[in-house]
Amino acid sequence: MAETDALLAALLPLELPALLPATQAALREWSRRQRHRLGDDGAAPPLRPSFPYQDLPPSARLAYELVGWSNVGAYRPLFAADPSPFVDTRFKHRAALETYAVALLTDLRYSWKRGGCDWLVRRRISGEALGVLHLYDLSHEIIGQQVPHCSVGYAVAAALRRQGYGLEALRHLLVQAADLFGRTEARALSADGNLASEALLRRSGFAVIEERPAAPGRAAERLWRRGLL
Numbered sequence: 001m002a003e004t005d006a007l008l009a010a011l012l013p014l015e016l017p018a019l020l021p022a023t024q025a026a027l028r029e030w031s032r033r034q035r036h037r038l039g040d041d042g043a044a045p046p047l048r049p050s051f052p053y054q055d056l057p058p059s060a061r062l063a064y065e066l067v068g069w070s071n072v073g074a075y076r077p078l079f080a081a082d083p084s085p086f087v088d089t090r091f092k093h094r095a096a097l098e099t100y101a102v103a104l105l106t107d108l109r110y111s112w113k114r115g116g117c118d119w120l121v122r123r124r125i126s127g128e129a130l131g132v133l134h135l136y137d138l139s140h141e142i143i144g145q146q147v148p149h150c151s152v153g154y155a156v157a158a159a160l161r162r163q164g165y166g167l168e169a170l171r172h173l174l175v176q177a178a179d180l181f182g183r184t185e186a187r188a189l190s191a192d193g194n195l196a197s198e199a200l201l202r203r204s205g206f207a208v209i210e211e212r213p214a215a216p217g218r219a220a221e222r223l224w225r226r227g228l229l
């Protein structure tokens with residue numbers, strides 16, 4: 001247990017007692033798996049993030065702060081009371097948000113085949129949080145000569161929608177996906193009926209490439225694509 005907590009302390013600067021027991025257990029299990037993978041003799045390469053996850057440079061009105069344990073709690077004030085059916089319900093409840101954070105900050109942060117991260121979007125002047133950006137499906141595997149695509153997502157708090165923040169943030173993320181992460185193509189999903197998201201994607205240069213019908217546990221959705229070159 002002591003070795004497991006030591007690895008967690010080195011990789012995840014957090015205080016375990018501040019988290020729910022289920023979250024603590026999930027983190028310790030992940031840490032145990034990493035210790036087993038790395039080996040106690042230290043011969044394996046050190047565990048490190050698989051991509052250059054970092055704060056993004058600011059855009060005209062916005063700043064972009066990499067999500068970690070110190071700021072992931074900001075999701076709930078932004079979205080807990082949001083009536084939109086298209087807002088991820090995991091952002092509304094503490095236990096679900098911590099489960100989301102464990103996956104985001106462990107497996108995705110260190111994966112070389114399905115990496116991903118989030119950024120908290122803030123107003124540059126006031127520092128007020130107003131939304132979240134997602135970048136995922138990051139892989140170092142190259143098939144033939146084609147660099148793997150990435151996928152993007154976004155959410156803006158209800159009171160701050162229709163002010164152009166989502167469009168500014170998404171366009172900025174697409175530039176960073178090419179410049180910082182070396183991606184040449186981005187994809188996105190929109191749920192059936194989410195007209196605002198579809199309009200945002202079109203204004204950002206995306207086009208629909210696939211219609212996905214509803215399936216058990218999943219609503220109908222559209223897959224969008226945009227080249228980044």
